[in-house]
Amino acid sequence: MTFPLGRYQFAIDDRIREAVSAGAIFALNLSGGKDSTMTAHAANAILNSLGHPRERRLLIHADLGRAEWRSTPAAIEKQAAQLGLPLAVVRRTAGDMVARWEQRYALGLEQYTELKLGRMRSPWSAASLRFCTAEMKRDVLHRHLRSQYPGETIVSALGIRHAESSARAKTPVSKVDAKLKRADGTNGILWHPSIHISTEDVFAYHREHDLHLHEAYTLHGASRVSCAFCVIASLNDLTVAAGVESNRELFDHLVGMELETGFSFQQGRWLADVAPHLLSGQRIKMLAAAKSYAEKRRELESQIPKNFLKAPTGQKWPWRLPEAEEAAAIASARRFNSDWIGRNLPFLTAHSVTAKFEEMITANKALSEG
Secondary structure, X not given: OEEEEOOEEEEOOHHHHHHHHOOOEEEEEXXXXXXXXXXXHHHHHHHHHOOOOHHHEEEEEEOOHHHEOOOHHHHHHHHHHHHXXXXXEEOOOOOOHHHHHHHHHHHHHHHHHOOOOOOOOOOOOEOOEOHHHHHHHHXXXXXXXXXXXXXXXXXXXXXXXXXXXXXXXXXXXXEEOHHHOOOOOOEEEEEOOOOOOOHHHHHHHHHHHOOOOOHHHHOOOOOOOXXXXXXXXXXXXXXXXXXXXXXXXXXXXXXXXXXHHOOOOEOOEOHHHHOHHHOOHHHHHHHHHHHHHHHHHHHHHOOOOHHXXXXXXXXXXXXXXXXXXXXXXXXXXXXXXXXXXXXXXXXXXXXXXXXXXXXXXXXHHHHHHO
16 A cells, blocks of 8 residues: 655555554654655655644654764754654663774673683674664664653654665565553554655655755765764765765774774774775784784684584573583683783683683572572
8 A cells, every 4th residue: 555745655554544543653763864854754744644633743863973974963953844843862871872882892801801701792783783773773762752652652654665675675564563562551663654665766755855865975975874884884885984074083983993802893894994095004004913813813713613602592601511622712712812902811721711611500500590
């Protein structure tokens, strides 16, 4: 089922129509990117046509702090002004996206030191580990909506399109948002009105309605807008962002994290390599050392069997004592990592590794038997 707006066919179904008739809260998401801007504008127009009360609508944006393009907050304000709806800007209280990456590495290093992790942990999110989306956007948005609209049905309009990827090609028109469901009667629905719109038509829609487009598109040639440097961004978009002066401080900071931790920003791609001309001579040397360390770390940690590193469902790690070869592999990797991070890590021999695991298994068993 579609709803025509001029020559564009936006998606709607009975669940959304029923929510409109019931006067549900509609939260139109803005990220600063082209898809969310068009979607918010189109959803607003559809709701006007269906007689939904404007006072039951809002725009909402999850601000990722330092990780954003510097121009994103101003772009959001301009887009909100064009739509004429109240704007809620929400943030993670424990720190922004950059802080989350820093916190992840620091916690992982602490756990690795105590032998609660079998190998070093990267600070970065990834395509298969989207805690950036889950924690920094979805969870923060949900928390705000639940607190502001208890007992309400809340429809979140998102700018997802089938043309974006094979995974998103399966996105339905709408679905229940179970994360919003609460005992007080709060319920959630996700609405994806733009799933059938092509990329070409997204830009055409902006032109026809004179919608504000982020400078990342208009001035710099980016294909998408999210974080200035995104862990799933294309090489083109990373290069574009690195070439913008206002992103330089963020670039330097993230490259510094790569050089310190020895983990590349993307799997298989170092952010430092995107714009090597921006690196000092000292940083070029540090990058070579970080790459050498990363290669050797992967080699050593690959000797630790994967089936040992992951506990079976319902069991705590370590779930069994290591074999002699496994303990030796863990100790060897720890000795190498200890040199890199400049800490005198404990448990650097196979014997001490096995003894620590035995201690932890005994403690876990006592705790479970309570």
